[in-house]
Amino acid sequence: MRIKTLLLINAAFFIIIILLISLVISWAGQKENDAKEEKILADAILMDVNELRALAFDYSRHHEERIVVQWTIKLDELKKLIDKADFKTSRQKEILDSIHYNIDSVESSFSDFVTNNAIQTSRDTATYQQREDLLVSLLLLKTQMIVLDAFKLSEESNVIFNMASQSNRIIVIFSLILAAITISVSILIMRSIVQPLSRLYEGARIIGSGNLDYQVDIKSYDEINRLSNAFNQMTAKLKERTSHLESAIQEMEDFAYSASHDLRTPLRGIDGFSQAFLEDYGENLDETGRDYLNRVRAASQKMSDIIDGMLSLSSITRKKMQIQEVDLSGLAATIIRKLRINQPQRNVEFVIAQGLIATGDPQMLGIVLENLLGNAWKFTSRHQSARIEFGEKLADGKTAYFVRDDGAGFDMAYADKLFKPFERQHTEVEFPGIGIGLAIVKRIINRHRGKVWAEGEVEKGAIFYFTLNYL
Amino acid sequence: MSKELDLNKKILLVEDNLDDVALTMRALKKNKILNEVIVANDGVEALDYMFGTGKYIGRDLNDVPSVILLDLKLPRIDGLEVLRRIRADESTKMIPVVILTSSKEEHDLVEGYTLGCNSYIRKPIDFDRFLEAVNQLGMYWLLINEPPPLKKR
Numbered sequence: 001m002r003i004k005t006l007l008l009i010n011a012a013f014f015i016i017i018i019l020l021i022s023l024v025i026s027w028a029g030q031k032e033n034d035a036k037e038e039k040i041l042a043d044a045i046l047m048d049v050n051e052l053r054a055l056a057f058d059y060s061r062h063h064e065e066r067i068v069v070q071w072t073i074k075l076d077e078l079k080k081l082i083d084k085a086d087f088k089t090s091r092q093k094e095i096l097d098s099i100h101y102n103i104d105s106v107e108s109s110f111s112d113f114v115t116n117n118a119i120q121t122s123r124d125t126a127t128y129q130q131r132e133d134l135l136v137s138l139l140l141l142k143t144q145m146i147v148l149d150a151f152k153l154s155e156e157s158n159v160i161f162n163m164a165s166q167s168n169r170i171i172v173i174f175s176l177i178l179a180a181i182t183i184s185v186s187i188l189i190m191r192s193i194v195q196p197l198s199r200l201y202e203g204a205r206i207i208g209s210g211n212l213d214y215q216v217d218i219k220s221y222d223e224i225n226r227l228s229n230a231f232n233q234m235t236a237k238l239k240e241r242t243s244h245l246e247s248a249i250q251e252m253e254d255f256a257y258s259a260s261h262d263l264r265t266p267l268r269g270i271d272g273f274s275q276a277f278l279e280d281y282g283e284n285l286d287e288t289g290r291d292y293l294n295r296v297r298a299a300s301q302k303m304s305d306i307i308d309g310m311l312s313l314s315s316i317t318r319k320k321m322q323i324q325e326v327d328l329s330g331l332a333a334t335i336i337r338k339l340r341i342n343q344p345q346r347n348v349e350f351v352i353a354q355g356l357i358a359t360g361d362p363q364m365l366g367i368v369l370e371n372l373l374g375n376a377w378k379f380t381s382r383h384q385s386a387r388i389e390f391g392e393k394l395a396d397g398k399t400a401y402f403v404r405d406d407g408a409g410f411d412m413a414y415a416d417k418l419f420k421p422f423e424r425q426h427t428e429v430e431f432p433g434i435g436i437g438l439a440i441v442k443r444i445i446n447r448h449r450g451k452v453w454a455e456g457e458v459e460k461g462a463i464f465y466f467t468l469n470y471l
Numbered sequence: 472m473s474k475e476l477d478l479n480k481k482i483l484l485v486e487d488n489l490d491d492v493a494l495t496m497r498a499l500k501k502n503k504i505l506n507e508v509i510v511a512n513d514g515v516e517a518l519d520y521m522f523g524t525g526k527y528i529g530r531d532l533n534d535v536p537s538v539i540l541l542d543l544k545l546p547r548i549d550g551l552e553v554l555r556r557i558r559a560d561e562s563t564k565m566i567p568v569v570i571l572t573s574s575k576e577e578h579d580l581v582e583g584y585t586l587g588c589n590s591y592i593r594k595p596i597d598f599d600r601f602l603e604a605v606n607q608l609g610m611y612w613l614l615i616n617e618p619p620p621l622k623k624r
């Protein structure tokens with residue numbers, strides 16, 4: 001189902017359930033309230049009837065005018081109560097009718113009684129007494145009947161009220177269960193949306209970190225399914241294009257490799273036959289002729305160095321990396337020993353930070369340090385004494401390793417050309433070299449997903465920084 | 472030197488580049504290695520010589536070269552394949568083979584040694600260094616090294 005539909009259904013369901021619940025609860029509450037009011041009314045009727053009965057009894061004993069007044073007031077009150085009464089069940093109505101009828105009868109009996117009392121003087125006592133006894137018994141009997149009816153009414157109302165409050169309780173419990181179900185259904189729907197979304201997110205994260213083979217597996221029939229399908233297609237395309245690019249780069253690398261490789265053979269011929277020519281026919285040549293041939297040989301040697309540079313540059317890209325912990329300080333120390341052995345007469349102070357451990361390809365990082373330290377060694381060679389430092393510092397929150405020297409330095413205006421292959425800042429006479437070292441360094445650092453940059457000042461020295469990001 | 476170069480020992484040079492052939496011959500001559508050099512210009516020719524087929528049909532196969540100098544990049548059948556076939560045959564598998572190539576590709580090195588080459592020399596461009604290399608390998612394989620006893624066939 002589509003998420004939009006799902007959410008609409010969810011919302012509608014929720015609203016309907018809530019309306020239903022509040023309606024039912026208020027209806028049940030109303031019903032209970034009504035029952036309660038009826039019960040109170042029935043109890044009031046019972047109380048009034050009881051009082052009337054007591055008043056009738058009192059009057060029969062004392063014949064006081066005050067009681068008649070009280071009777072009249074009570075009776076009015078009772079009548080008003082009965083008129084007000086609006087009972088629902090037929091049984092209640094029946095009882096009420098009976099009370100009504102009896103009250104009318106009691107009213108007339110009482111007035112008869114009062115009249116009898118008023119005329120007592122004009123009649124003989126015996127007849128009067130006889131008549132009064134009869135009236136009293138009748139009155140008491142009738143009031144007793146009303147009391148009984150009122151009792152019944154009260155009882156009945158009580159039962160109805162109890163039933164109402166019990167059903168109200170059931171309704172509330174039922175509503176709570178219904179609400180719980182509604183909320184659970186909502187949560188289930190939300191989870192059916194949120195869960196695949198978070199799986200999609202997880203997939204995006206994994207693919208982003210470089211695993212292009214990862215496929216998001218979401219089995220549903222909604223927009224997220226479409227999204228994840230599109231996502232998988234995108235990843236497949238990305239993988240395809242990446243492999244296209246990789247093979248294009250590979251082709252270029254292979255071409256560079258085989259081209260430089262194939263250049264070696266004719267070059268060997270040029271050098272070899274110039275040598276042979278010099279050896280076999282050198283005597284027939286004058287000084288200039290021999291000089292030219294030597295220049296041919298020197299040029300082919302230079303070209304040979306350039307080809308070797310290109311080959312080592314491309315071998316950096318072709319080589320498989322072996323990632324492990326590398327003791328940079330130890331590597332630097334070894335390189336420095338070699339430099340000193342080659343030129344023991346040089347006065348160079350080395351400062352190496354101890355315990356610099358990095359993660360990377362040990363052979364490649366060795367080449368990086370060989371080039372950076374070798375450059376520092378080379379470009380300080382025209383100074384009486386030099387100081388070369390290898391250490392680490394924080395740059396943009398990352399550990400950057402650096403090689404600092406106080407040698408020939410360079411003009412910062414050409415800083416961006418430093419790392420390009422065969423770009424040189426100095427003439428071959430000043431400092432020998434073909435300009436491949438820093439290009440190799442850059443390539444190695446790139447393969448370690450790091451950065452390399454340099455700062456320098458002419459005749460003050462240079463600092464080369466690099467970061468490694470192979471984690 | 473207590474030993475003299477045995478001039479009956481032949482060298483098989485498998486090399487397609489004629490410049491390199493000339494330079495190798497010159498380097499051998501310069502180093503006073505005057506043994507007979509048989510030149511094969513491609514893999515097929517090399518195998519023909521080794522197994523007495525093609526243009527070498529009827530050759531005396533007991534006359535085996537003391538060392539084979541083998542280039543890798545060859546027309547038709549390449550050097551590694553030549554090496555594979557020489558090593559696969561009972562009668563030739565013990566002949567010393569020195570790979571002499573301009574390739575320093577790791578794959579070639581590994582493959583060469585896996586197939587059982589005895590040395591792997593990368594041809595230097597500098598002729599002086601090339602001379603030196605040829606001198607050393609001639610000295611080693613023709614003089615110092617004791618060749619394996621080869622079965623007569």
